[in-house]
Each structure stands twice: as structure tokens, then as C-alpha cells.
Amino acid sequence: MFPYIPNTDLDQKKMLEDIGLNNIGDLFKDIPLNLKLNRRLNINEPMSELEVTKELKNLSGKNLNSEDLVCFLGAGAYDHYIPSVVKHITSRSEFYTAYTPYQPEISQGTLQAIFEYQTMIASLTGMEVSNASMYDGATACAEAAMLSMGNTKRKNIIVSKTVHPDTRKVLGTYIKFHGGVLIEVDSKDGETDVEMLSSLVDNNTAAVIVQNPNFFGIVENLAEVEKITHSNKSLFIMSVDPISLGILKTPGEIGADIAVGEAQSLGNTMNFGGPYLGFMTCSTKLMRKMPGRIVGQTEDVDGKRAFVLTLQAREQHIRRQKATSNICSDQSLNALAAAVYMSVMGKEGIKEVAEQCMRKSHYAYNQLIKSGKCKVIFNKPFFKEFVVETIATSDKVNDGLLQAGILSGYSLEKDYPELKNSILFCVTEKRNKEEIDKLVKLVEVIE
Amino acid sequence: MKEYNKLIFEISKEGRKAYTLPKCDVPECTKEDLIPEELLRKTTLDLPQVSEVDVIRHYTQLSNKNYGVDSGFYPLGSCTMKYNPKINEDMASNPHFTGIHPYQPEKTVQGALELMYNLEIKLAEIVGMDGFTLQPAAGAHGELTGLMIIKAYHESRGDNKRKKIIVPDSAHGTNPASAAVAGFDIVEIKSDESGLVDLENLKAVLGDDIAGFMLTNPNTLGLFDTKISDIAKLVHDTGGLLYYDGANTNAIMGITRPGDMGFDIVHLNLHKTFSTPHGGGGPGSGPVGVKKDLISYLPVPIIEKVESEYVLNYDKPQSIGKIKSFYGSFGVIVRAYTYILTMGAEGLKKASEVAVLNANYVKEKLKLYYLSSDTVCKHECVLGGLREHAEGISTLDVAKRVIDYGYHPPTIYFPLIVDNAIMIEPTETESVETLDSFIEAMINIAKEALENPELLKNAPHDTPIRRTDDVKAARYPVLKWSK
Numbered sequence: 063m064f065p066y067i068p069n070t071d072l073d074q075k076k077m078l079e080d081i082g083l084n085n086i087g088d089l090f091k092d093i094p095l096n097l098k099l100n101r102r103l104n105i106n107e108p109m110s111e112l113e114v115t116k117e118l119k120n121l122s123g124k125n126l127n128s129e130d131l132v133c134f135l136g137a138g139a140y141d142h143y144i145p146s147v148v149k150h151i152t153s154r155s156e157f158y159t160a161y162t163p164y165q166p167e168i169s170q171g172t173l174q175a176i177f178e179y180q181t182m183i184a185s186l187t188g189m190e191v192s193n194a195s196m197y198d199g200a201t202a203c204a205e206a207a208m209l210s211m212g213n214t215k216r217k218n219i220i221v222s223k224t225v226h227p228d229t230r231k232v233l234g235t236y237i238k239f240h241g242g243v244l245i246e247v248d249s250k251d252g253e254t255d256v257e258m259l260s261s262l263v264d265n266n267t268a269a270v271i272v273q274n275p276n277f278f279g280i281v282e283n284l285a286e287v288e289k290i291t292h293s294n295k296s297l298f299i300m301s302v303d304p305i306s307l308g309i310l311k312t313p314g315e316i317g318a319d320i321a322v323g324e325a326q327s328l329g330n331t332m333n334f335g336g337p338y339l340g341f342m343t344c345s346t347k348l349m350r351k352m353p354g355r356i357v358g359q360t361e362d363v364d365g366k367r368a369f370v371l372t373l374q375a376r377e378q379h380i381r382r383q384k385a386t387s388n389i390c391s392d393q394s395l396n397a398l399a400a401a402v403y404m405s406v407m408g409k410e411g412i413k414e415v416a417e418q419c420m421r422k423s424h425y426a427y428n429q430l431i432k433s434g435k436c437k438v439i440f441n442k443p444f445f446k447e448f449v450v451e452t453i454a455t456s457d458k459v460n461d462g463l464l465q466a467g468i469l470s471g472y473s474l475e476k477d478y479p480e481l482k483n484s485i486l487f488c489v490t491e492k493r494n495k496e497e498i499d500k501l502v503k504l505v506e507v508i509e
Numbered sequence: 510m511k512e513y514n515k516l517i518f519e520i521s522k523e524g525r526k527a528y529t530l531p532k533c534d535v536p537e538c539t540k541e542d543l544i545p546e547e548l549l550r551k552t553t554l555d556l557p558q559v560s561e562v563d564v565i566r567h568y569t570q571l572s573n574k575n576y577g578v579d580s581g582f583y584p585l586g587s588c589t590m591k592y593n594p595k596i597n598e599d600m601a602s603n604p605h606f607t608g609i610h611p612y613q614p615e616k617t618v619q620g621a622l623e624l625m626y627n628l629e630i631k632l633a634e635i636v637g638m639d640g641f642t643l644q645p646a647a648g649a650h651g652e653l654t655g656l657m658i659i660k661a662y663h664e665s666r667g668d669n670k671r672k673k674i675i676v677p678d679s680a681h682g683t684n685p686a687s688a689a690v691a692g693f694d695i696v697e698i699k700s701d702e703s704g705l706v707d708l709e710n711l712k713a714v715l716g717d718d719i720a721g722f723m724l725t726n727p728n729t730l731g732l733f734d735t736k737i738s739d740i741a742k743l744v745h746d747t748g749g750l751l752y753y754d755g756a757n758t759n760a761i762m763g764i765t766r767p768g769d770m771g772f773d774i775v776h777l778n779l780h781k782t783f784s785t786p787h788g789g790g791g792p793g794s795g796p797v798g799v800k801k802d803l804i805s806y807l808p809v810p811i812i813e814k815v816e817s818e819y820v821l822n823y824d825k826p827q828s829i830g831k832i833k834s835f836y837g838s839f840g841v842i843v844r845a846y847t848y849i850l851t852m853g854a855e856g857l858k859k860a861s862e863v864a865v866l867n868a869n870y871v872k873e874k875l876k877l878y879y880l881s882s883d884t885v886c887k888h889e890c891v892l893g894g895l896r897e898h899a900e901g902i903s904t905l906d907v908a909k910r911v912i913d914y915g916y917h918p919p920t921i922y923f924p925l926i927v928d929n930a931i932m933i934e935p936t937e938t939e940s941v942e943t944l945d946s947f948i949e950a951m952i953n954i955a956k957e958a959l960e961n962p963e964l965l966k967n968a969p970h971d972t973p974i975r976r977t978d979d980v981k982a983a984r985y986p987v988l989k990w991s992k
Contacts, residue, residue, distance in 0.1 A: 064856045066592050066784070067863050068940035077866055077941055081873040089865045089885055090764055092733045097765045105631045108853035111596050117850060118600045118843070124620030127608030131617070135610050138834060145528055147561060149602070151568045159577030159593050161585060161787035165918055167909070167972040171575030172789040175568065178517050181989035185555040191988050195791070197646035200834040208690070228834050235808075235830035239657050241692045281548050309540050311548050324834070334621045335611030335835025337646070337792030349986065355790065359990075360982035362974040367514060372982040378649070378686035379923075383695045388686035391647035391780065394790030405517050405564050406527040409556040417540060418533045424543055425535035443544045464614065472612055495534040 064108065128332065130467070132497050134426075136447050136488025137277070137472035138199065138226050139335060140327045142305065142415070143492050145406045148329045152399050162355070162391070166370045172394065173369035176357045179401040186307045186404070186412070187321045188314025189343035194355040195393040196340030199324025200229040203271065203301050204236035205353045205387055206320045206342060210269035210297040212386070213351050217242045218266045222254040224276035225301060227477040233271070242268070252278045252440030252449070260290050267296040269320075274302055274310070278474075278486060279423075279447030280440060281310060288317045297348075304328055304341070306445045308416030313343070320344045329403025330396050339396035350376060353387030418491035419446035422498065426489045429502040436505065439484055447488045449474065449481070454508045456483045462508040468501055512973070513570040518990050520567065521557035527564050574973040575789070576917055582943050584871075586889045586920035586932025587681065587729065589759045589781035591860075594851065597784065597844035606843055611835040615820055621839065622819035626812045628846045629796075635857065636758070636775045637768020638798030642807045643837040648756060650832070651776030651795025652687035652723070657829040658774060658799060658806040659721045659750050660691060665806075665827060668748070671720035675711070675749075679704055679730060679924045684723045684754060693720060700926055703882065704730040704891075706740055715743060721750040726770065727760050727887035729924040731868060731932075741771025750774065750803075758782040759936065760865055760888035763858025773800050779838075783845035794841035808832045863937035864888040867944060871933055874948045878955035879931065888936070894929025899958035902965055904929040907954055909976065912969035914950035 063070065069077070078085065090098075109117070133141040152158065156171060163169030163176075180192040196202035207219045219237050221230055223246050230246065237244045245262055248255045254272055263270060270291040275281050284300075291298040300318040305327045313321035325339040326332070344352055350373060358372030378385040407415065427448045430436040436450035452459045460470040471487035478484070489498065540549060559567070577583070583590035601607070609618055629641035645651035656674065663671045674688040675696045685695045696714050701707040705728065722744045727733045734740065744751050753772040759782045761767075767775045779785050779794040787793070799807065809828045810821035821836070852860065865888050872881050872890035880893030894904050908918035908931070920932040935944060957964045969975060 064852065064859060066594060066852075066938050067856075067859055068938070069863055069867070073941045074863065074866060077870045081869055083869075086862045086866065089862070089869060092735055092885060093765050094735055094738065097738065097769055099763060099765055099769065103763050103854035103857065104634050105854050105857075106850060108856045109850050111851070114596060114847055114850045115600070118603065118847060121620040121624050122603045122605035124618075124623065125605045125609050126613070126617040127605050128610065129604060129608060131613075133610060135612055137612055139611050141610065143530070147527070147564055150565065151572075153598070154569070154572040155579035155593075156572040156575040156577050158786045158788050159579045160575050160789045161583075161588055161590060162790040165576075165908075165912065166977050167969050167974055168574075168576035168912055168917065169789075170973050171571040171573065174516070174571055174574070175789075177988075177990070181518065182556055184989045188550075188552055197650060197792075198834045200831075201646070201650075228831060231831040232833060235657070235832055236690075238830075239660060239691045281544060283545075283548060285547075307550065308554065309550055310544070311550050312552060315550070315552060331607035331840075332610050333607050334609045334618065334839040335837070336833075337794075337838040337840055338834065349988070356986075356988060358982040359987040360978045362977050364975060366974050368974040368977045370977045370979055370982050372979070372986060372988075375983070377682075379682040381686075382682050383685035383689040385682070385686045385689070388649045388653055388683050388690045389647070390649045390683050391778075391787075391791040391793035393646075393788075393792045395786075395788030396792060398789065401517075402564065402568060405557050405559060405567070406561065407556070408521075408526060408528070408558045409554040410526060410558070411528040411530070412554065412556060414530055418530065420540060420543055421533055421538060422535050424538070443548060445544075460614070464617070469610065469613060469617075491530060491533075494531065498535070 131469040132467060133469045134471050134487050134489060134501060135469045137486055138324060139332050140490060141332060141492055142327050142490050144329050144331065147406050148399050148402045151402045152395055157398055158395055163371060166368060170369060173357050175398050175401050177359065177369050179397045180357060182401060182404045183341050184343055186304055187343045188312030189321050190346045191349045192341065192343040193352050194357055195397040196342050196354055197393060198338040198340045199301065200232035202322040202340030202342045203229050204233050206299045206322050207233055207237055207269055207271065208240055209351050209353065210299065211242050213348065214268045214297065216266050216268040218245055219269055219271065220245045220247060220262055220267055221271040222247045223249045224254055224278060225271060225273040226277045229301065252280045252442050253282050254287060256286050259287060263290050263294045263296060265294060267294055269297040269299045271299045274300055275306055275445040278440060278449050279444040280442040281445055284316050305416055308412040310445065319348060325400050328400035330399050337393055337396055339393045339400055351386055354389050354392055415491045419489065422493055423448060423489035426487060426498045429498065430505060433502055433506045446490060447486055449484050449486050451484045456485050459485065459505060459508050463504055466504050468504065516990050517557045517559065517567050520563055521559055523558060525558045525560050527559055527561040581915055582939060582947055583917040584919050584933045584935050585917060586934040587756055589934060589936055591784055591936040592938035593784055593786040594848060597847045600847045601840050601843040619819055622812055624846055625842060626814060626819055628842060631849050632777060632796055633798055635762060636798055637766030638775055639801040640804035640807060641796055641798045643796045643842055644808050644833055645795035645797055646833055646838055647791060647793035648776060648778040648795040649683040649687055651797045652683055653690055654797045654808060654832050655752050655774040655776055656688055656691035656693065658803055661806045661829045662803055663720055670718050673719050675714055675719060675722040677706060679728055679926050680723060681729065681754060681756060704728065704732060704926060705734045706736065708736060708739065711740065711743060715747040717748060719747060719749045721752050723752040723754060725754040725757050727757050730891045731886040731889040732884065733887055737770045756781060757888060760861055762861040763854060764861055773803060779841050779845040784848040785841045785844040792838050792841055794838040860937045867935040867937060867939060871935055871944055871948060875951055878952050889932055889934035891927050892931040893927050894931065895955055895958055897959060899962055902958045902962050904931055906965040910954045910965045910968040912972060916947055
């Protein structure tokens, strides 16, 4: 007997008799003999809960986590504080054991939570409309690019090299297969090279994609980029860090048509890269072109406020190959975590987190530069991440820090060969002065 | 219990807070000192201001308006709503899994990589493939990945005219949608009378412009296509590849394998077959397996074992590239791995056997009241609505009345090729007692349809809300709260 299979052998026998069959084999008679697997699957034997726990403990024990190591690594996945409340809500099985809320009468919990999530994400980004979620920041960006190709009937997507390298790689894959062309704009002093951008944008450009703060942590002034993009009737797509929007100018204020991003920072653990939470927001004008699920408010037959999945004529189960996207399952539970996180933090909390990140990262930056072991690379305003060039090789710095229990930043050379020994450090609100001072002290002595 | 109908914004009050943060212990400064004024936010941020008690009560109240697998029977066809074992949740919430950064040095995440490497091997054995990627975030994402592999394979051979993908008219909507996203044209073929592949219709469209054929077996009617070897031969003889939509794998584990049927590519839904929770719509996980000749096209990075170390290899020139950030839905992967360890080869086979038995039991017991085929089905059965026509009663009315009996309704109006379809997938995690109660409810509903149709038309009766105005929602979209 298996704990998740309640029907006993006797139950099964009776059920078979009831439906006029002799044995389980009769249920599979239609499968041709030569296709039957006439052997046992070559995987493990069933294991007890105690054995499974031990096995998983053995595996997890081979990892070092953000409690073993003080984390100064970011680059798209962030070690932010997660209030205890979040996991208590997302652990409620009424939420996590349900599926897509196709039956609104018994899914108001999920539907209302997503409606609240959409409202909060729209407010955070300053955009008009949010969908219910996408797989992650990179695929949300790729979906936005495809949306722009469909909407403008143009093929070129222009992306700044200051956008996360992995996002650009995912964009490259999607756009190539989708029949578009991805064109990269160089970075200049850590920012998008606006002159080069200007020379590339034309009436074949479906969209221009930038990231803010960009991959180097720099807050770019995007006024000019917005103007160039819109004067060519291309769509302006921004990828943003939701935490930064507690203090930074929003995509809505900057004039983005579509804002996307990775919202793992909003209450989701780092989890070795997933599941994460992509978000997508846009203008009302593009609302019916948006991929993914959207929750809307309506009424029931008694006139009571109710929430439903809406604008479904965009979706694959209705429109099949003419759908705006193939996405079906999304990241609903991660969106719930984000909604709970934003409720807990509220408007003051998000601002305070953003300010702490900014102040602490600037302190770390200044101390590292002062140490004489790190050089300024870009002298630009930044948010919670910054780049320095180390005197010692970045490998030595990273190894030395790791031995002392510090998870160093992201080495940029593999993605930007011109940035030798340059490390992208991240300082979130979780770090304190003592940890930052320790980092600086260690960097000082690594030769 | 008192009805709760507030939005979190409506219980917000200036000055309340639910968070605490440590004091910022680095030197004082303001944001204006660090960032030019024109780069700062000017508009107000409208997030709620509530206490921790408010947050907990609010979302607990919302959860009470939801129905999950833990609440009761959830026979949603095509979605495999099996029980989500609690040990899976415990294992996945281990801080030495949840607290690791994806860009940590490989030597500090050997356990995570080993787990993923092991899972790939187990999945490959279960479906008879030679290599796997765990990266796709969901079933549809797996389809997209598989289709990109098909395209890359043909193009690498200089075979550039294969621009079409065949899908049967019984296919999941994601199949044609994924093919379109991957840049293919779609050729839909009509199924035969029993809902299976019509070989003549298939032959008529096969040719040197066909890149591949996407198929589910057992198909969306829950029927095993016994001609599968012939289908595979036809597709392969004309140079195409055969894609397996793994949504229905719960019917065949340890019994037959897509790899042995002749499929070249498979995606699995860990959130269906391998018991990971559906999360109210996600996150899922849609690993893709391929035969030997296609391994070099899998997305990067590939997890490899070099001596006793696990490494991420990005150096794969033929790869389709990256398809998402990082390496996949790791948290979901841990749950599926836990499930496979618990079940073992014997348990997985038993799961499929009992899933199929349960579906046939329901079908047989309902056949006097609902239209159905006489053939043995696999893990789900598709009924064609009420056997005895009741004036003005639709399949939707039947489904809504199911709610009154305390169950989640089955999938309805899918597959599209069955009129008034009611698709029931009980899964192996339901007891005969639960099935009997459900069957009794369905029979009652069939009787009520004739004797008291208003009961169906007005259903559900005792839910937090009743039937909704979907037309209004779409015509005058209200997609966020405003003051």
C-alpha cells in the first residue's frame, strides 16, 4: 500500500468486478504488446518518509546558503528580507492546492488576491494595467518584445547591453524563433549609448528595451531614449526592479508603454533561481494585446462584487494559434507571495527598504573605493548594486571572500570582456555596517 | 460565518504598519544626496497600510473562499489534480534549498545540482528518453522549448522548408499556440470518429514541409491511440519529428513509454503527474526530454557530472540557447524529486493503474445518465453531456450544480471535438467511497435536470458568490482597484 493511494487491493478487485473486468491488466489491453514495458522501471524502490527526509537532508547539506554566507551577490536574484507572514499565507492549502480559477464561485480567494496584486504592481510601476504574472523577468521581457512585434508589425527589437545578459540571451532565443531580429546597443560609461541607439532606431523598430536600474546598478536618465523611441512610433519597454520603485522614477512617469521585471524580490526566496515571478504591465491601449491571465472585477447575479478571469479571448484555450501567447500555467502562488509582501511592507515599508538598500550600498561603495584596493569604473548614480574594479584578480577576491564566509558579487568579465576584474556587488537592507566593514577589510588584504 | 467582502485597500489606515526593519546603521543621508532629483519618483505609491493582524485575517478570509485539493475531490480533467504530499512541501522549504543564490560558485551548490542531475535521469527512464532539461517553467513553456528544438534540428541539417507543425483537432490549446510562438504555421487535422488520429488525414498533410507532429497519448479523450507505431513511422518516413505532450503521463507510468512508442521529444508537467501543487494557477514545471540525436539542441546550461563534481555547461554550440533565467523552477523540482523517491518504480506504476481504474469506474457508473464511449479509457473519461436531453440545461449548468454537492467541477467543453464535453480525471489519490459519492451526485444532477431544472440553472447556491457577469467584465474591464 502507498500512502497516497487509498484504494486497497480488495477495493480494486471489487471495482474491477463492478465494471465487468477481471484484472488491472484488462484496463491496458489496448496498448500493443510490443509497446508494453515488460520490466520494472529502473529507478529507486519506494522509500519511507524517514528515508526520504534523510536523503534530501544529505543533498541539502551539500549546499551553502545565505545564512552560511553573507550575501553581496545580486545580478537579478536578491537576498531581501521576507516577512514571516508571507510563508504562513502561501502555505494555506486552500491557495496552494487549487488550480487556475476557472470556476469563480469557488475561487474568489485566488481571484481577489490576484486582483489586489495587479493593483499593487500597477501602483508600484505607475502603469495602467498589470496581468496576473509571467514565468520570470526574462520571459516577461521576451513576451513584451513579441507583443511589440505583433502590435507594430515590425521585426526589429533593439536592446541595450546594459540589460541583464541572461535576459538578452532569452530575448535572443525567443526573437530568433519568432522571426524577429535582436539588435544590441553598446553601453557607454555604464549607460546605454544614446547616440548609437539613435542611429539604430527606425521605422523597422518594434521596440526599444532598457533596464533601470541597469545591470550595473546604474540609474539611467532615460528621457532621451524615450523620445527617440516614440518619435519612431516604436514601443518603449522597460525592465525594472520593483523594490527600486519605492524611490525611483517609475516606468509610468518615464513614459514606458510596457514595463516588465523580475519580482522575486517581493517576498519570494532565492530558491536557486526559481520559481520566480515575472510581472508585466502596460498602457490601457495595449491591454487587449497582453499575454497571460488577467483578473477583472464584475458582479454576480445578486449584484455582489465578484472577480473573474477576463479578456480571455486573448488566451490559448480560446484562440489557439491566434492567441497573444502560449502561456497557460503562470506563477500565481508567487504573485500571492508578492501581494502579501506588499501588504505587509505597505507604502512606507517599500520606501524604507529602498532607502536602506541605497544608503548601505553607497556606504559599501565608498568604503571599498577608500580602501585603495578598488577602482571606480563608472561614476554614475546607482541604486543597490555597483561595479568596482579590484586590484587583485576578481577570482582571488571572490575566493578569498568565500573562504571567510562572504558570498562575493558577480564577476562581469564573462559577459563584458572589457570589464576585467570588475565585480558587481549588491547590498540589500539585510546587510549591516559590521558585515560591510568586514567585506572591506577582507578586500583590503587580498593580494 | 460572517461574510467578508473587503479588499486589502479598503481596510488600510494611515499610520498602520505590519513590518519591522533594523535601524539603518550606516551614515545618515537622504536619497536626494545620492540620486539626482529628476531620477526620483514623484507620484504617490498607493500600497495599503495595515497591521500584521489585518494581513493575516484578510488573506485567511480570502483563502476560505477557495477550493483546493485539500478541500475535497477536484476531478478537473487534463489537470491531474492529485493529492499534494506534505513531505514534498517540507523538503522544498528547507533553507538549504530556498536560501541559495543561483549564481553561487558551483562548489557551494553541489547538492542542488546533484538533485537536478538525478531527477533528469529518473525522468528519462520513466518516459524512455536519453536526455532532459528541467528548465521550462510550465507545460506550455516545455512545448515551446520542444518546438524550438525541432526547428533547430531541421535547420542544422539545412532542411529549411519545414515550417509547419501538425496538431490534431483534439489537442490542448497550448499546442497550436506554442507552435505559433515558435514561428511555425499550424496544420490542424481532423480526428476519426472515435477521436483518435485519422491515418488518412495525417498522410494527406505529411510532406517535406512538415517539421513535426504534436500528439498526446492517451489523447485528450483519455483514449490510447493503438496505431501509434504506424503514426510514428509515417511521420519519421517523411522526415518529421514526433512530439509528446506529457499532460496525460499519469496514465502510463511503468506501463508504456513515449520513447518506446516512437516519440522524439516529450514534455512532462511536474505539477500534474509528479504531485507538485498547482498553486492557484502556478508555478508549474515542464521538463523536456529528448532522444539521443536531439540532446545537443537542449537549452543551456546543461548539468554535467565531471568525475565527482556537478557543473553547469554553457558551451553547447548547437543549443537553442537560453529559454528562461537561471535553471528552472527549482522549488518545484525538489517536490517532484521527493515524490519519486517516495513512490519508487512500484508506486508510480500503481499510481497509473489506479488512476486508470478510477476513471473507468466513474465512466461505467455514469454511462446510463451521461453519454460516453464503450471503450476502456485511460486516466480520464470524457462524457458527452446528459444522456436524456433536458430542456434549456447545458453542460455548464451541470458543472455548476456539482459545486452544490461539494466538489470541484470537472473540465467542461474540452476537448472541443466532443459536444457538451465533461472531462473527469479522478486520479489515483481518491478512494472508492469518494468516487461513489461523486457518482451519486452526478446521477442526482441528471435526475434533477429533468425534474427540477431550476436547481441546475441557479446553481451554485451556497457559494461566496454566485454566477458572474463575464460579459460585463470583458466589455468594461476593471483590472485594478481605485479609490
